[in-house]
Amino acid sequence: MHEDVERCVRAVQSKDARFDGWFFCAVITTGIYCRPSCPVVPPKIKNMRFYPSAAAAQLAGFRACKRCRPDASPGSPRWNERADVVARTMRMIADGVVDRAGVPGLATQLGYSTRQIERQLLAELGAGPLALARAQRAQTARLLIETSTLPMSDVAFAAGFASIRTFNDTVREVFALTPTQLRDRVARGRPVATPGTLSLRLPFRAPLCPGNLFGHLAATAVPGVEEWRDGAYRRTLRLPYGHGIATLRPLPDHVGCRLALTDLRDLSTAISRCRRLLDLDADPVAVDDLLRGDPVLAPLVDKDLGRRVPRTVDASEFAVRAVLGQQVSTAAARTHAARLVIAHGEPITDAAGGLTHLFPGPAALASMDPAALALPRARRTTLTTLVAALAADEIDLSVGGDWHRARAQLSALPGVGPWTVETIAMRALGDPDAFIPTDLGVRLAAGKIGLPATPAALIRHAVAWRPWRAYAVQHLWATGDHPVNRLPAD
Template sequence: MYTDFDRCVRAVRSKDARFDGWFYTAVLTTRIYCRPSCPAVPPKDRNMTFYPSAAAAQQAGFRACKRCRPDASPGSPQWNERADLVARAMRLIGDGTVDREGVPGLAARLGYSTRQIERQLLAELGAGPLALARAQRAQTARILIETSELSMADAAFAAGFSSIRAFNETVREVFALSPSELRTRAAHGRNPTTPGVLTLRLPFRAPLCPDNLFGHLVATAVPGVEEWRDGAYRRTLRLPYGHGTVALSPRPDHIDCRLALSDLRDLAGAISRCRGLLDLDADPEAVDELLGADERLAPLVAKAPGRRVPRTVDPEEFAVRAVLGQQVSTAAARTLAARLVTAHGERVDDPTGGGLTHLFPSAEALSGLDPTALAMPGGRRTTVVTLVRALASGELSLGVGSDRSQAYARLAELPGMGPWTTGIIGMRALGDPDAFVPTDLGVRRGAAACGLPATPGALTRHAAAWRPWRAYAVQHLWAAHDHPINDMPED
């Protein structure tokens, strides 16, 4: 996108927010970089140049615009859509892997050499993994400076900086303000918050239909791990350095996010997981344009543009829950999951006095599970036990940097893991935008209601035209008939 100069100029002149996160505009005269939708008067064409990432613009000596805050724009949708090395690397960098494990750790997770990864990221994004991680640290630092009462030293180390000096230099270089100046500017418009809770605004590309997002999450919520309270979906988070809780509420132009973390070094990763959970980096106009071209699907798309795919903050947790939900009702699946949580989950405190009590048990905690303790048929017990052992041993990887094709192949090898379960895990745990479940009863009912083929084979053939967005088509088909997952919860 950023190499098409004329197209980028048109997007900047029309202040088109659809391209926020796709590329960044750098102004040669002011040495500032902006998002395409920046409200400032666009510069002359000859004074504009374009970069594929904020990190590349920063490396070239440009600082972030104080007005449009390009560092806080939605992420590029291609990192979720694509499954190649660069996309997997970007998902891992967003999850904080470079800060925790360095570039060698990133390379080890991807199965490539550090040189190969650096070469491919530089070629496509104009910046290597260290520069991309540095840009993310700068954004994390800004959030901590503006939304918390942490000392600057604590904010620096929580953001992932190795020294106060590096923290100060990076903040000044990226934002053209000192950390204390950033805090002073932010303090004027800051609303009172609960002590220990960070309040953030998660941006997205409009339109966004929150109904199925929050309806699905709440209808399937596991007691103690998730709840709907005071207009927010709340849940516990298992994170690399500790744990946390999050409350997410839909607003017209953003998602209100309130995070409480036991270790603030988890902030960037927690934000990335919340964005993934709500599919906030999707490109809804591209999805709706393709799906709306099908005359049978078009009325559903027109009725609720901007549907997202509800995903997960913990792929391993979701995989276990998907197996628990095989061939049972939503209520029964919640009951089974709640029993696992009570017996094996780690207890946590809810900082705001809500009903969150546990983390969902990790695969390691479940790897020694006694199958006879599971109130389900023997075949499904075997599937659960085999799954958690594969996850705990590393034989099966479902994390943000996993290879989707390998994950699908390994899932298919597990006993009792049929096409429906594999497809649901692909859709919500692996984040595959093209995952499809033609055997799902709700999908078949929705297809029949729209006049589409209702048999799995015929529907699959028809749905070939929906690629690569079949997971979004599933959301529309589910919405073709009444079900609690399709509606925003009532307070």
């Protein structure tokens, strides 16, 4: 979009927040780059320059605006809409792969050479993987500087910097302030956070409908791993360096996020996974406009603008839960999952609530006794086969995985049919076009509002909803009176 100068200029002059994260506007006379919705007086058109990423603007020598904080913009929706190598790379960078494995490790996981990755990112984003990871480290550093009382040396290493000098130089270059000056700008009287606990705001593109998003997560919550408490959804997180607890609260203009982490090096990964869980980088206007083009769906869309797809923080966990949920009620699926958690989950301490365990990973579940599962024999076979394949890395459900290959790998397992595959694609892989026409709730809703009720006919009708069929499913589910469609009472 940054190459469409006329469109970018209109977005900046109208301060259109919908385009925050899509591109960045730099001003050559001030040396500053901003998000399109920056509240300052728009610069002259001849002084504007447009970049596809914050990293590209930083490479060009511009520093971040102190008013609009462009580094904290919602992420570009392109990376969650697409399945090509650039989108997969961006999802992996957001998940911290470059910080943990370097660019060679990133390229290996993607199955491409380092040179190919560099070339494709430079062509589309104006910056390579190192520059993009550096921009993310700078944002993480600012969060730690402004929301904690950690010593700067601890901030530097928690944010992923290899040295204090690199940390200081990067912060000065990106924000035109030293780390100490950044901290001093925070209002006096800030409450001191509990060590290892951070409070921050997760921005999103308006509108956002919190009912189905938080309602679904709360209604399907696995006891001990998830809970709804005091108006917030809480869950445990398994992270690369340790574990954490996320408390997510829907508010009018942002999602309040409180993270309790055992290792602060997991901060950027935890934020990325929470944003992905809540689908906060979506472009709701584009989704709603397309779905509203179907006169049957239009009333549902107009009733609840900005519906998101509730996703997951752990794809392997969700795949296991999807199999447990085959042909049973929500309550039964929760019960089966809770038994696995008690038997195989890793205990944790939660001083602020009732969370007790991390959901067991594939390695822990691989040792379970199938006879101990209160499931039909065929489903026990499906579950144990899935767990074995996940533990052996024979199925790639990671954020950088190939959606089409993952579908094929899942479909090859016994007992994994189209409903399970597309449910996992929708919520674990994050494919916005995943569609489950065989789902009972979808079929009942389709018949209720006048859509074709048979799967084949519904698939033909839903061609017009592409590439947002997963969002259409959310609107169809909303026609039923079920707890997944509304915020729970405290």
